[in-house]
Amino acid sequence: MDPLILLFALGVIARLARSDLRFPEPVYEALSIYLLLAIGLKGGVELSHQSFGNVLLPAVSVLVLGFLIPFVLFPVLRGIVRLNQADAASVAAHYGSVSVVTFAIASAYLERKGIRAESFMPVLLALMEAPGIIAGVILARQAGAKGGSVMHEVLVNKGIVLLAGGIVIGLLIGSEGFASLKPLFGDLFRGILALYLLELGLVVGGRVPELRRSGARLIGFGILTPLVMGVAGLLIGHWIVGLSQGGAVIFGVLLASASYIAAPAAMRMAVPEANPALGISASLAVTFPFNVFVNIPLLYRLGDLL
Numbered sequence: 001m002d003p004l005i006l007l008f009a010l011g012v013i014a015r016l017a018r019s020d021l022r023f024p025e026p027v028y029e030a031l032s033i034y035l036l037l038a039i040g041l042k043g044g045v046e047l048s049h050q051s052f053g054n055v056l057l058p059a060v061s062v063l064v065l066g067f068l069i070p071f072v073l074f075p076v077l078r079g080i081v082r083l084n085q086a087d088a089a090s091v092a093a094h095y096g097s098v099s100v101v102t103f104a105i106a107s108a109y110l111e112r113k114g115i116r117a118e119s120f121m122p123v124l125l126a127l128m129e130a131p132g133i134i135a136g137v138i139l140a141r142q143a144g145a146k147g148g149s150v151m152h153e154v155l156v157n158k159g160i161v162l163l164a165g166g167i168v169i170g171l172l173i174g175s176e177g178f179a180s181l182k183p184l185f186g187d188l189f190r191g192i193l194a195l196y197l198l199e200l201g202l203v204v205g206g207r208v209p210e211l212r213r214s215g216a217r218l219i220g221f222g223i224l225t226p227l228v229m230g231v232a233g234l235l236i237g238h239w240i241v242g243l244s245q246g247g248a249v250i251f252g253v254l255l256a257s258a259s260y261i262a263a264p265a266a267m268r269m270a271v272p273e274a275n276p277a278l279g280i281s282a283s284l285a286v287t288f289p290f291n292v293f294v295n296i297p298l299l300y301r302l303g304d305l306l
Contacts, residue, residue: 002112004105005292007194011201012289016208023199031196032261033162036100038185038192040166041178043122047167048174055120058241058251062124065236065255066131070096073225074139081217083278089140090267090274091218094283095225096132097259098125100163101200102288104193106253106296110246113300117246126163128254133266140271160262200288207285210277218278222258222286230256230295231302238306249296249303256295258283 014021023031047055070092077088103125110117170178178185211219230252237243237251260283268276 002109004108004190004194004197008197008201008204008289008292011198011203012205013201015202015205021202023202028199031192031199033158034185034192035104035189035196036158036162037166038189039100039104039122040126040163041170041181041185042189043120043125043163044167044170045173045175045178046119046170047123048171050120054118055123058118058120058124058237058243058247059127061236061241062128062251062254063131065233066096066098066128067135069229069255070132070135070139077221081221083218086140086271086274087278089136090271090276091221091279091282092139093133093136093267094260094263094279095229095258095287096135097130097263098128098132098254099257099259099283099288099291100125100261101193101196102253102257102291102296103250105197105292106250106299108190108193109296109300110249115246115249115300115303116244117250118243121247121250122163123167124251124254126160126167129160129163129259129262132259133263136263136267137270140274200284204285204289207281211281211285218282219286222282223290226256226258226287226291226295227298230291230299234299234302234306238303245303245306248306249299252299253291253296256287256291256299258287260284260288 011021070089073092073095074088077083077091078085081088081091083091103121107117107121232252233255234248234252236255237248238245241248241251243251260280263283264276264280267274267279
């Protein structure tokens with residue numbers, strides 16, 4: 001009965017009930033900027049206490065896995081979900097990238113349970129934003145898709161700029177410099193996240209009719225993929241990367257989550273012939289709620305067994 005989850009559910013119910021509850025677009029943008037910057041700053045501050053050797057293997061792991069996941073999922077999307085090549089590449093890119101909000105919810109969930117993860121996990125989040133998108137573009141180009149250059153779009157995407165910039169600033173200022181920012185970026189974080197989840201619930205509720213048109217196969221993909229990827233990430237994080245219980249759970253969440261901010265914007269430019277509704281409906285209306293209500297608690301329980 002976490003209030004974060006209840007507020008998300010309230011947003012979904014309100015939209016399905018056709019309530020006139022709405023967040024103004026500038027407020028939604030401000031909440032997004034705050035969350036991205038806060039996660040980056042706190043990660044950078046914690047990173048200032050870490051040695052390079054501690055971060056190297058986890059960082060290389062997420063870069064490699066983020067790039068490989070779309071190549072693993074592409075045949076499934078083509079053969080089982082039965083999407084055309086451009087759409088399969090686009091959806092695969094969404095699942096190769098990550099969801100910042102899912103990461104924030106998982107971190108808050110573990111904190112509430114008294115489980116600590118390695119302090120450099122926000123760095124892994126930032127690193128995993130781009131490789132899956134690049135892999136999706138490669139898959140689309142192999143299928144003969146045409147579109148603009150995606151590298152610049154990926155690198156200047158607001159999510160990557162704010163996360164990476166926040167990490168660098170946090171690394172430079174350290175704990176002493178962050179002390180003056182803590183009332184805003186530390187103490188208020190959970191409350192701001194709650195407001196963002198209410199808005200996200202409204203967005204998800206509005207996507208339900210679109211999702212119905214996408215078909216049962218895509219819905220099944222949006223549930224089974226995070227389930228398999230989450231468990232695989234948990235095991236890889238613990239047994240290969242050597243993370244703690246909390247770190248392994250977050251590592252599993254990174255692999256299980258799907259992007260609905262960076263990937264849609266980049267793929268819309270790089271693969272204009274792909275249907276953008278498929279990727280964002282699967283990632284936001286299916287995978288995100290599944291991760292929030294089922295997968296994060298499940299990974300936490302499985303982490304207890306490691």
